[in-house]
Amino acid sequence: MKGKKELAVAALQNGTVIDHIPSSALFKAVKILGIEELDTHVTIGNNLNSKKLGTKGIIKVADVEFPEATLNRIALIAPTAVVNIIRDFEVVEKHPVQLPDTIVGIVKCGNPKCITNNEPMKTRFEVVDRENVTISCHYCGHSVSNKDAQID
Amino acid sequence: MNSNSLVSISDISKEEILRLLENARYFEENPNHKILDGKVVATLFFEPSTRTRLSFETAVNRLGGRVIGFSDASTTSSSKGETLKDTIKMVSNYVDLIVMRHHLEGAARYATEVTDTPIINAGDGAHQHPSQTMLDLYSIYKTQGTLENLTITMVGDLKYGRTVHSLLMAMQYFNPTFNFVACDELKMPAEYKEFCDQKGIKYTEHKDFSEEVINSSDIIYMTRVQRERFTDIMEYEKVKNLYNLHNAMLDNSKDNLRILHPLPRVNEIDQDVDDNPKAYYFQQAQNGLYARQAIICRALNIDIKEVQKS
Numbered sequence: 516m517k518g519k520k521e522l523a524v525a526a527l528q529n530g531t532v533i534d535h536i537p538s539s540a541l542f543k544a545v546k547i548l549g550i551e552e553l554d555t556h557v558t559i560g561n562n563l564n565s566k567k568l569g570t571k572g573i574i575k576v577a578d579v580e581f582p583e584a585t586l587n588r589i590a591l592i593a594p595t596a597v598v599n600i601i602r603d604f605e606v607v608e609k610h611p612v613q614l615p616d617t618i619v620g621i622v623k624c625g626n627p628k629c630i631t632n633n634e635p636m637k638t639r640f641e642v643v644d645r646e647n648v649t650i651s652c653h654y655c656g657h658s659v660s661n662k663d664a665q666i667d
Numbered sequence: 668m669n670s671n672s673l674v675s676i677s678d679i680s681k682e683e684i685l686r687l688l689e690n691a692r693y694f695e696e697n698p699n700h701k702i703l704d705g706k707v708v709a710t711l712f713f714e715p716s717t718r719t720r721l722s723f724e725t726a727v728n729r730l731g732g733r734v735i736g737f738s739d740a741s742t743t744s745s746s747k748g749e750t751l752k753d754t755i756k757m758v759s760n761y762v763d764l765i766v767m768r769h770h771l772e773g774a775a776r777y778a779t780e781v782t783d784t785p786i787i788n789a790g791d792g793a794h795q796h797p798s799q800t801m802l803d804l805y806s807i808y809k810t811q812g813t814l815e816n817l818t819i820t821m822v823g824d825l826k827y828g829r830t831v832h833s834l835l836m837a838m839q840y841f842n843p844t845f846n847f848v849a850c851d852e853l854k855m856p857a858e859y860k861e862f863c864d865q866k867g868i869k870y871t872e873h874k875d876f877s878e879e880v881i882n883s884s885d886i887i888y889m890t891r892v893q894r895e896r897f898t899d900i901m902e903y904e905k906v907k908n909l910y911n912l913h914n915a916m917l918d919n920s921k922d923n924l925r926i927l928h929p930l931p932r933v934n935e936i937d938q939d940v941d942d943n944p945k946a947y948y949f950q951q952a953q954n955g956l957y958a959r960q961a962i963i964c965r966a967l968n969i970d971i972k973e974v975q976k977s
Binding site: 636 | 750751752769770771772773774776777791792793794858
């Protein structure tokens with residue numbers, strides 16, 4: 516993978532690259548990962564060509580390695596995302612994100628009469644269908660697919 | 668979190684359902700039993716429901732326990748903006764058991780997470796109402812002598828009616844056959860039909876509340892078709908009388924057929940059915956007392972067998 520086809524951003528010496536994020540989910544992923552709060556170099560690209568996805572987004576964060584659990588939080592909206600850990604310009608680890616069984620505090624329940632929309636508390640969803648990525652509210656039972664999930 | 672809490676009928680196993688039914692039968696034979704002596708039970712009704720509250724409070728009183736609580740949240744600190752969590756934590760300091768009803772869905776589940784005191788859900792919005800399901804099961808069990816292999820016809824509002832959904836879930840262990848009778852706007856939601864498919868439960872859907880359906884039934888579970896459920900009032904006017912039951916419709920029904928209804932009814936069961944021995948909806952409400960006595964004892968970890976011995 517050399518030459519001009521590569522991204523027009525500097526390679527990372529150390530840090531994390533999250534690739535193959537569907538374009539429509541890129542900014543949601545940025546939000547979920549709390550990228551705004553970081554003070555290291557961050558490069559965000561979107562609508563880049565992708566053979567698999569058509570277009571994709573990518574996030575490069577210098578000098579930060581996220582905990583696994585944090586990275587897996589984006590699996591709901593970006594199940595295709597791939598995480599690369601870079602140390603000294605080398606990819607030392609590469610794996611897809613994994614959807615956890617329970618998702619706490621990211622998704623807002625779509626049911627206005629759900630207790631989670633009326634009490635100061637964290638939401639909690641359980642994955643009920645991994646294939647179609649459907650989650651169900653632990654409290655009121657309201658189900659939603661990942662495409663329609665509102666990110667809090 | 669207390670594992671004896673009862674939030675949803677799907678929290679309990681077949682064995683536990685059967686044990687609760689047995690205990691309900693015991694309480695029907697021995698309604699006054701001072702086994703809650705010294706216990707205090709809170710009935711927290713954030714949303715008014717006189718029928719359910721009186722039934723629970725009678726159950727506690729007949730078991731010799733004491734009741735504190737409120738029947739309307741407007742007289743409590745909730746109206747000052749206190750969170751549910753704080754109310755539950757405060758009340759937990761005083762009592763052995765909390766029975767709660769709330770207009771928000773999931774409120775009872777959340778309450779179990781903030782306290783070690785057992786919680787009984789007496790209805791959370793349109794979501795769950797397990798003591799209603801237990802009294803429905805007890806009514807079926809009592810009138811049919813079994814829960815196994817029955818044909819149950821559900822009529823009216825099958826889309827929003829939580830009682831029919833919970834009953835359907837609870838019957839999964841007993842090889843039922845369902846008839847779902849409803850108009851298009853109020854038919855059984857796909858998720859419950861998928862549930863039946865997964866569990867191998869037989870069902871058929873009907874738009875006509877026909878004699879054929881009635882005559883095949885062991886139980887007819889009637890529900891109210893509410894005007895506010897319709898986006899199109901013309902549609903409501905068209906269907907509102909299609910799912911009403913009249914005495915003459917029962918002429919050729921099975922001898923063991925019983926008519927259930929969670930009440931309150933409006934006109935979906937004609938007054939002329941009331942005197943038919945197959946009408947069971949008033950006794951059904953009475954069974955709620957015994958079912959709730961059994962549920963309260965389960966929540967407090969009281970073994971009825973031990974009580975019987977003493």
